[in-house]
Amino acid sequence: MALTGLIGVGYVIGHMLGNLQAFRGPSKLNAYASFLRSTGVLLWAVRVMLLGAVLLHSLAAYQLARLSLKGRGVGYYRWQPVASTYASRTMRWTGPTLGLFILFHVLHLTTGTVHPDFQQGNVYANVVTAFRVWYVSAFYIIAMLALGLHLYHGVWSMFQSLGINHPQYNRLIRGVAIFFTVIVVSGFIAIPVGVIIGIVS
Amino acid sequence: MKLTLNVWRQKNAEAKGRMVRYQADDVTPDMSFLEMLDVLNLRLTMEGEEPIAFDSDCREGICGACGMMINGVAHGPRRATTTCQLQMRHFKDGETLDVEPWRSRAFPVIKDLVVDRSSLDRIIEAGGYISVSTGAATDANALLVAKPKADLAMDAAACIGCGACVAACPNASASLFTGAKVSHLALLPQGQPERGQRVTKMVAAMDREGFGNCTMHRECEAVCPKEISVSFIARMNREYLCGSLT
Numbered sequence: 311m312a313l314t315g316l317i318g319v320g321y322v323i324g325h326m327l328g329n330l331q332a333f334r335g336p337s338k339l340n341a342y343a344s345f346l347r348s349t350g351v352l353l354w355a356v357r358v359m360l361l362g363a364v365l366l367h368s369l370a371a372y373q374l375a376r377l378s379l380k381g382r383g384v385g386y387y388r389w390q391p392v393a394s395t396y397a398s399r400t401m402r403w404t405g406p407t408l409g410l411f412i413l414f415h416v417l418h419l420t421t422g423t424v425h426p427d428f429q430q431g432n433v434y435a436n437v438v439t440a441f442r443v444w445y446v447s448a449f450y451i452i453a454m455l456a457l458g459l460h461l462y463h464g465v466w467s468m469f470q471s472l473g474i475n476h477p478q479y480n481r482l483i484r485g486v487a488i489f490f491t492v493i494v495v496s497g498f499i500a501i502p503v504g505v506i507i508g509i510v511s
Numbered sequence: 512m513k514l515t516l517n518v519w520r521q522k523n524a525e526a527k528g529r530m531v532r533y534q535a536d537d538v539t540p541d542m543s544f545l546e547m548l549d550v551l552n553l554r555l556t557m558e559g560e561e562p563i564a565f566d567s568d569c570r571e572g573i574c575g576a577c578g579m580m581i582n583g584v585a586h587g588p589r590r591a592t593t594t595c596q597l598q599m600r601h602f603k604d605g606e607t608l609d610v611e612p613w614r615s616r617a618f619p620v621i622k623d624l625v626v627d628r629s630s631l632d633r634i635i636e637a638g639g640y641i642s643v644s645t646g647a648a649t650d651a652n653a654l655l656v657a658k659p660k661a662d663l664a665m666d667a668a669a670c671i672g673c674g675a676c677v678a679a680c681p682n683a684s685a686s687l688f689t690g691a692k693v694s695h696l697a698l699l700p701q702g703q704p705e706r707g708q709r710v711t712k713m714v715a716a717m718d719r720e721g722f723g724n725c726t727m728h729r730e731c732e733a734v735c736p737k738e739i740s741v742s743f744i745a746r747m748n749r750e751y752l753c754g755s756l757t
Contacts, residue, residue, distance in 0.1 A: 374724045381683030381723025383616035387519070387530055388609045390583030392679065393733035399681065401726060467727040473749025475742045 311374070312471035314367035315464055319490075321360055322457075326497040332510050333500075336434035343433040368409055375402055397463040404460040411453040418446075441505035450502050458495040465490055512538040512599060515607040516551065518563055521620050528620065530609070540600035544587065545570060545577060547599055564623040572596040572736060575671030578678070579624045580611040585675035585734040593673065593736040613678035617685070617720040628674050630720040631688060637716035638709040639692040641701045660698050667695035669737040676731035676739075682723030687731035689717045690747035691739050697750050707754040714751055 328346075331339045346353055391399065414424070419436055422428025427439050441447045465487035469475065474483070504510040514535045521528030535551050542550070545567050552562035568576035572593040579594055581587035587597045602608065612620050617630040656664075668691075676687040693710045696702030702709070725744055732741045 374726075377718075378682035378684070378723035378726070381616055381680075381721065382614055383618075383683070384528075384614055384620075386580065386583065386614055387517075387611055388580070388583040389681075391728075392584055392730055394681065394728035394730050398726065398728045463727070470725075470727050470741070470745050471748055473745045473747075473752060475745030477742070480742075 311367060311370050312468040314363045314370065315468050317359070317363035318367065319461070319465060319468070321363075322461075322494055326494055329501055330497060332434065332437055333504065336432075339434045339437075340432060344431065364409070364412065368405070371402070371405055395463065397459040398467075400459055401463055404456040407453065407456045408460060411450075411456070414449075437501065438505055438511055441502040441510075444506070447502035447506055451499055454495050454498045457498070458491055461491040461494060462487065512540060512602070512604045514538055514547075514599075514602065514605070516610060517607060518610045518623070519612055520561075520563070520623055521612075522561075522622065524619055524621055530611075538599050540598065542599045543570070543595055544581065544597040544599065545595050564621075564625050566625050567595055570595040573671060575673035578613055578673045578675055580609075580613070580678060582609050585613070585679040586673075586736055590733075591736055591738045593671075596736075613674050615674075615677050615683040615722065617683070617722050618674060618677065626674075628672070630722070631672050631674060631685065633720060634685065634689055634713055634716045635692060638705065638712040639689075639696070641696060642705060643701070654700055656700060664695050664698040667691045667698070667739065667743050670695075670735075670739055671737060673736060675734045675736060677722065679730040679734040680723065680725075681728055681730065682726055684725045684731075685717050685720070685722040686725035686744045686747070687735065687739055687741065689713050690741075690744040693750055694743040694746045697746070706750070707757060710747060710750040710754045714747070 328342055331342045397404075417423040418425055419433075419440060422430070422436070425436060425440060426443075427436075429435050441450070466484060469483050469487075501510065516533045516535055517530050518533060519528060520531045533551060533555075535547060537550060538547050545565070548563060548565060555562045565579060566576045568574040570577070572595060577594045578586060581594070581597070586592060586594050587601075589597055589601060610624065612618075612624045613626050613628075615626075618626040618628055620626050670688060670691040672688065674688070677683055677685050680686075693713055696709060697706050727741070727744075729741055732739065
């Protein structure tokens with residue numbers, strides 16, 4: 311979970327930086343997109359690796375969840391959380407939500423299958439058209455909030471899983487997890503918000 | 512103090528069990544939770560009813576025998592406090608208390624609040640020890656152990672095996688229990704020869720018993736009467752990675 315999650319975390323940083331090119335104008339964003347496509351085989355290799363990571367992450371999560379859900383046996387009449395967070399308790403919801411979001415996102419802005427007016431190669435126009443529809447923007451923003459919850463717990467847990475824990479560095483690790491989550495989520499939400507308020511048009 | 516107790520009653524392992532309400536009217540603030548149950552049980556016995564079965568032993572917070580969910584929290588509301596050390600003054604007069612046994616597939620209920628925790632024993636049997644050919648004990652001071660390591664090992668060794676960690680965990684994982692034992696022995700010189708095998712065997716035993724997996728909710732650490740840290744779970748993960756790669 312930690313290693314496939316790490317691949318996801320790395321991707322999400324790169325993807326966010328790429329997306330933010332939208333604020334530099336249509337020529338810069340479309341140039342970035344065609345640069346990615348020009349790498350040919352390399353782009354496909356990365357896509358396969360990402361798909362593999364998402365599938366392995368989902369598979370591991372499913373197998374572990376099955377075992378863990380059976381762990382309790384007879385349920386409690388009353389159970390009160392003491393130290394767990396909303397983020398930790400909802401991982402099994404935010405995860406599949408993000409999985410479905412990824413599927414939709416690829417069909418929306420990569421293949422254009424569910425896009426109302428997809429223009430191959432004109433990424434900027436596709437983004438603007440997509441987010442001018444309020445409920446599409448709302449859906450993306452909700453998905454990004456789910457990503458925030460998922461990363462807030464997931465990044466910290468990744469360090470725990472790999473045994474990276476030391477009294478001197480634990481506060482730093484917690485800080486990194488929070489900082490990273492805030493940056494990534496705001497970076498992603500900035501795009502639909504930018505289209506709605508007219509900065510990106 | 513007058514309290515209403517909503518207690519899980521289960522006749523035996525095969526019975527279904529249910530919550531039953533009782534009035535506890537002569538509770539004094541300085542009674543421990545178990546003393547209150549004793550007083551209630553005395554009245555039930557006099558009235559010809561089956562008293563509530565629960566485990567206890569030392570009644571001073573060190574043996575790990577006692578344990579029950581009180582208002583949904585393992586060992587009740589006080590931090591680093593076992594059920595036997597919980598005084599009734601921490602509850603309000605007239606309050607209703609929900610009392611349940613530890614719930615886990617690996618802790619079958621025997622009767623009422625008594626559960627079978629031999630699954631934890633079987634994890635220890637799988638490697639939570641050092642193998643020593645006994646003879647005369649060596650002079651303790653001849654084996655040098657750095658104080659910070661000794662202190663850290665003692666923090667891990669403080670585990671009393673009560674099972675609160677399993678009860679509190681949303682996944683019913685025994686990772687804190689196993690992690691504490693693995694860490695305790697991995698930190699000390701006597702534990703080195705069997706270090707690699709120990710963790711893989713104990714984790715395999717933990718999985719075999721049907722405990723869930725750790726997803727870092729940190730509920731375990733919060734309810735542990737000995738305040739054992741989740742850093743020992745991270746340490747167990749490190750040991751497992753090293754143990755399975757070397």
